[in-house]
Amino acid sequence: MEPLLKACCVSYSYHSPEGATPALFQVSFTVNPGEFLAIVGPSGCGKSTLLSLLSGLLEPEEGTIYIEDTPLKEASTGIGYMLQRDHLFEWRTIRENAALGLEIRHRKTKEAMQELDEMLQNYGLAAFASAHPSELSGGMRQRAALIRTLILKPDLLLLDEPFSALDYQTRLSVCDDIASIIRETKKTAILITHDLAEAISTADRVLVLSARPGQVKAEIPLVFAPQYDSPLKRRNAPEFAGYFKQVWNELRDPDHNAFQ
Structure with missing residues (x-):
């Protein structure tokens, strides 16, 4: 299967009179058609910057993003962007x-x-x-x-912490609801989130970024038994705790507080 999206060695820095602040460094990954990818990482690691690059709002300083083998800025593929607040x-x-x-x-x-x-x-x-x-x-x-x-x-749906403004109980329900809708419509989706349980319960694969400048630290495929076919059900699956521990261990860094 050919990837719908491919990021190849993408780097980006923010510039100010004081100098450059690297946000992302040599980030590479692919997303297949119909796949749901979650991206997690420490605060300030460049997750939202990466989503802005994938949407075309920013352009990489190095590297290239492809949609179906066409550079993003030349691609005709529709991209939908769902923000933290409904606006x-x-x-x-x-x-x-x-x-x-x-x-x-x-x-x-x-x-x-x-x-x-x-x-x-x-x-x-x-x-x-x-x-x-x-x-x-x-x-x-x-x-x-x-x-x-x-x-x-849209052929690709980008979700920038779309449940973060909700209270916890509502967040669980809405996450279950919206993730199910995305799967029913067979949309390719990329979710940015700080919530590890949310990432594991919704995605087919979790991409873990390192502390700034963000680099791909790990890619963790998620496989659940067919009866665990929704985010709420996945949270009760026997595999869930093991995946949570695996993602958490990748995020742990003795010199950096992942959730500062």
């Missing part, structure tokens, strides 16, 4: 918020809006289509944000 506009209804990307890209056709309404129905938001964001729970708002992203049919 729904209070003056728009949930349906109008979910259709925002279609409007911006001039793709708000009758057919697209019918598909949007079907997604609202399938993901439990049809009854709230005319509601405003403040009338919804945090989890429902995140589902609306996901629909806004998915309706544009």
Whole structure:
């Protein structure tokens, strides 16, 4: 299987009058079509910088990112980006918020809006289509944000700690909900998270970055029995504790607090 995404020796530094601050160094990895990759690492190791590079918001100083063997800046593949907060506009209804990307890209056709309404129905938001964001729970708002992203049919979905603003109980439920939706739609996804349990419960593989400048320290494939087919079920799988220990051991560094 040919990778959908390939990062080859990617490096990036932030520059200021005081000098350069390396964020990433010689980062290389691939992501296959339909794969769910989670990226974890110490605070400040360049996780969010890497996502900005993968989205095309930044360009690598060294190395190249390929989408289906085409350099990212020349690729036509659609990339969706789901941020830490839902960024729904209070003056728009949930349906109008979910259709925002279609409007911006001039793709708000009758057919697209019918598909949007079907997604609202399938993901439990049809009854709230005319509601405003403040009338919804945090989890429902995140589902609306996901629909806004998915309706544009991205080939690659980038998730920048999309559950971090939620309380713990809601976070577990919404993570389970959204990860299941991503798998049902067979989207290729990359999740950035500080939560090791979240990474292990959602992903097919975990990429561990070192302390800054971030380098690939380990790649850990995750294999669960078929009955553990959702993030919540995976947390109760016998393999879960072993994977957690493996990822934690890769993150441990006597000279660096991984969660400072």
